[in-house]
Amino acid sequence: MGVRNAFKALAVMSMIALPMSAAAQDKATIGVSIPAATHGWAGGMNYHAQAAVNRLEEVYPQLDFVLATASDPGKQVSDIEDMMATRNIDALVVLPFESDPLTGPVKRVAEAGKWVTVVDRGLSEEGIEDLYVAGDNPGFGRVAGEYFRQRMPDGGKIVVLRGIPTTIDNERVEAFQKALEGSGIEILGMEHGNWNRDDAFTVMQDFLSKYPEINAVWASDDDMAVGVLEAINQAGRTDEMWVLGGAGMKEMIKRVMDGDKMIPVNVTYPPAMIASAIEMTALKFVSNAPVSGRFIIGSVLITPENAESYYFPDSPF
Amino acid sequence: MTDATTAGTAAVKTGRPSLDLHVIGPIVALLALILIGALMNPNFLSYGNVTNVLARSAFIGIIAVGMTFVITAGGLDLSVGSMAAFIAGLMIIVMNALVPTLGTGWPTILAGMAAALAIGFAAGLFNGLLITQARIEAFIVTLGSMGIFRSLVTWLADGGTLSLNFSVREVYRPVYYDGIFGIAWPIIVFLAIAALGEIVMRHTAFGRHCAAIGSNEQVARYSAVHVDRARLAGYVLLGVLVGVATIMYVPRLGSASSSTGVLWELEAIAAVIIGGTVLKGGFGRVWGTVIGVLILNLIENILNLTDLVSPYLNGAIQGVIIILAVVLQRQKKATR
Numbered sequence: 001m002g003v004r005n006a007f008k009a010l011a012v013m014s015m016i017a018l019p020m021s022a023a024a025q026d027k028a029t030i031g032v033s034i035p036a037a038t039h040g041w042a043g044g045m046n047y048h049a050q051a052a053v054n055r056l057e058e059v060y061p062q063l064d065f066v067l068a069t070a071s072d073p074g075k076q077v078s079d080i081e082d083m084m085a086t087r088n089i090d091a092l093v094v095l096p097f098e099s100d101p102l103t104g105p106v107k108r109v110a111e112a113g114k115w116v117t118v119v120d121r122g123l124s125e126e127g128i129e130d131l132y133v134a135g136d137n138p139g140f141g142r143v144a145g146e147y148f149r150q151r152m153p154d155g156g157k158i159v160v161l162r163g164i165p166t167t168i169d170n171e172r173v174e175a176f177q178k179a180l181e182g183s184g185i186e187i188l189g190m191e192h193g194n195w196n197r198d199d200a201f202t203v204m205q206d207f208l209s210k211y212p213e214i215n216a217v218w219a220s221d222d223d224m225a226v227g228v229l230e231a232i233n234q235a236g237r238t239d240e241m242w243v244l245g246g247a248g249m250k251e252m253i254k255r256v257m258d259g260d261k262m263i264p265v266n267v268t269y270p271p272a273m274i275a276s277a278i279e280m281t282a283l284k285f286v287s288n289a290p291v292s293g294r295f296i297i298g299s300v301l302i303t304p305e306n307a308e309s310y311y312f313p314d315s316p317f
Numbered sequence: 318m319t320d321a322t323t324a325g326t327a328a329v330k331t332g333r334p335s336l337d338l339h340v341i342g343p344i345v346a347l348l349a350l351i352l353i354g355a356l357m358n359p360n361f362l363s364y365g366n367v368t369n370v371l372a373r374s375a376f377i378g379i380i381a382v383g384m385t386f387v388i389t390a391g392g393l394d395l396s397v398g399s400m401a402a403f404i405a406g407l408m409i410i411v412m413n414a415l416v417p418t419l420g421t422g423w424p425t426i427l428a429g430m431a432a433a434l435a436i437g438f439a440a441g442l443f444n445g446l447l448i449t450q451a452r453i454e455a456f457i458v459t460l461g462s463m464g465i466f467r468s469l470v471t472w473l474a475d476g477g478t479l480s481l482n483f484s485v486r487e488v489y490r491p492v493y494y495d496g497i498f499g500i501a502w503p504i505i506v507f508l509a510i511a512a513l514g515e516i517v518m519r520h521t522a523f524g525r526h527c528a529a530i531g532s533n534e535q536v537a538r539y540s541a542v543h544v545d546r547a548r549l550a551g552y553v554l555l556g557v558l559v560g561v562a563t564i565m566y567v568p569r570l571g572s573a574s575s576s577t578g579v580l581w582e583l584e585a586i587a588a589v590i591i592g593g594t595v596l597k598g599g600f601g602r603v604w605g606t607v608i609g610v611l612i613l614n615l616i617e618n619i620l621n622l623t624d625l626v627s628p629y630l631n632g633a634i635q636g637v638i639i640i641l642a643v644v645l646q647r648q649k650k651a652t653r
Binding site (some may be wrong): 029036040042043044046047055079162165189191192196197198201202203205207208209210223224226227230234235251315316317 | 358360361363365366369373412423471474475476477478480494546569570572574575577617618621622624629631
């Protein structure tokens with residue numbers, strides 16, 4: 001019967017070349033718990049989560065999704081407890097707000113025999129999750145650093161804007177500095193712009209007052225790049241330097257596509273990684289494809305040549 | 318009672334020979350910061366840097382002038398940061414929507430400015446009515462509206478960023494970046510509002526009523542002060558000033574998101590208190606607030622211009638200086 005169902009499903013969805021397993025006929029509920037859209041990247045992540053859920057619900061009628069967004073770690077813990085108690089979920093896809101407070105609650109979900117997929121921020125204890133999907137933070141810094149090297153073979157003077165002081169930021173900056181070692185590129189100053197446009201604007205204004213010569217800026221984030229560009233514009237020093245942001249905001253990708261001199265390239269840290277995690281978790285229930293393990297989404301350099309495939313005009317980010 | 322003493326102080330302020338720390342504390346702190354900055358970095362006193370710092374101070378400064386009245390009257394408003402983000406978001410939406418009918422020039426921008434003032438007025442009225450008519454604590458009302466405004470702007474922006482139409486932005490941009498006689502518009506607006514605020518606080522019935530209410534509400538009531546009306550006016554004034562601050566803020570980056578104006582309310586309150594206004598109410602000093610705002614912004618500027626401490630410690634340095642500035646002026650205040 002399972003096999004027959006599988007063939008029926010295959011016939012209906014001829015576009016989807018997935019082998020259907022015996023589990024295909026069973027209803028499965030997948031809970032998705034993510035932080036609320038409180039900044040640009042999270043907004044994009046929410047958009048892609050919703051898009052993935054909509055797509056999968058249409059393609060696999062046997063899958064149910066519960067999507068909850070939380071504005072703080074406490075709310076996220078309650079969301080997960082509610083999903084367990086009232087929706088009887090079979091799997092949980094979670095992007096933890098913070099690692100420590102979420103480790104216990106997610107562990108209890110795993111202990112109850114549910115499938116657990118953790119996205120982006122790891123838990124504080126190893127071996128809880130069945131699947132880990134994340135971006136490559138050291139890679140994010142390394143790819144940026146390598147571009148600076150290649151672009152400034154004779155060295156130069158740069159300033160760096162850092163994010164909110166976190167492990168993520170530390171990993172990125174360390175890898176960036178390592179990639180620059182021995183290149184003759186001098187980092188004049190590093191300050192925290194907190195992944196915020198206004199803070200980045202202020203920090204860059206002060207960098208411009210402090211240093212008479214700056215050849216390039218690693219803004220390390222597209223929101224910060226917006227503030228940085230405005231400050232450079234105000235100081236009238238647009239011909240002097242270029243800016244590398246990161247994370248692939250659509251406006252920035254557009255400028256890369258258009259060959260903007262000040263925004264030559266971008267580095268990905270895709271908010272759509274939540275979609276990868278949801279899709280892979282769904283595969284576990286509708287196919288025989290093995291999906292457990294670690295899946296690290298590489299950070300790649302977006303250049304005018306490949307920018308089009310990273311441009312999502314409908315996404316808020 | 319305090320009303321009478323402060324009015325007296327104002328009248329004889331210029332002629333008083335003895336300098337007490339209570340009055341000059343904030344000024345001493347500001348001068349010390351300027352001296353430190355000038356010694357640390359030669360660019361500190363350059364035209365560009367001074368303009369940057371003053372223009373940056375304008376948003377919080379304009380809001381803090383309004384906050385001075387609210388605090389003087391014994392109130393508090395925690396919602397101003399979220400309100401600024403909300404007004405900025407709506408203002409951008411209004412202007413973008415008007416582009417097809419009014420074009421990308423000044424009519425659209427003036428309509429956006431009017432919208433910002435109207436929304437600020439309405440938001441202030443909302444807070445004020447709940448506080449004065451429904452008799453709910455100001456702390457609770459504005460804590461609630463802080464969450465409401467912040468969520469609304471996140472919702473309006475769909476979690477992302479609201480961006481102003483590009484051509485409108487090009488026309489609007491000079492409102493932040495240009496000025497007259499080399500003084501940027503935000504600085505002019507900030508100083509004008511501060512001067513007006515000082516006059517209103519010292520020389521109008523409304524200003525004196527605020528101090529009277531904050532000092533002793535019952536006594537003010539028996540003295541035929543319209544307590545509710547004056548307090549409501551304070552919140553409405555603050556709302557409108559948040560609108561004015563937003564008008565200066567939007568042309569800077571041309572965007573609003575849920576991270577706009579985060580913690581502005583605390584910066585504004587800190588500036589008011591550093592400036593010598595009493596948090597419990599009863600005494601307010603608008604010129605002190607201006608100095609408080611400048612102190613807060615100078616600290617950040619100096620920390621960015623020098624490599625004295627690890628950037629991780631910036632918040633700690635700011636905290637120490639805020640407390641020091643208040644300690645300096647509170648020593649003589651035991652009598653108060």
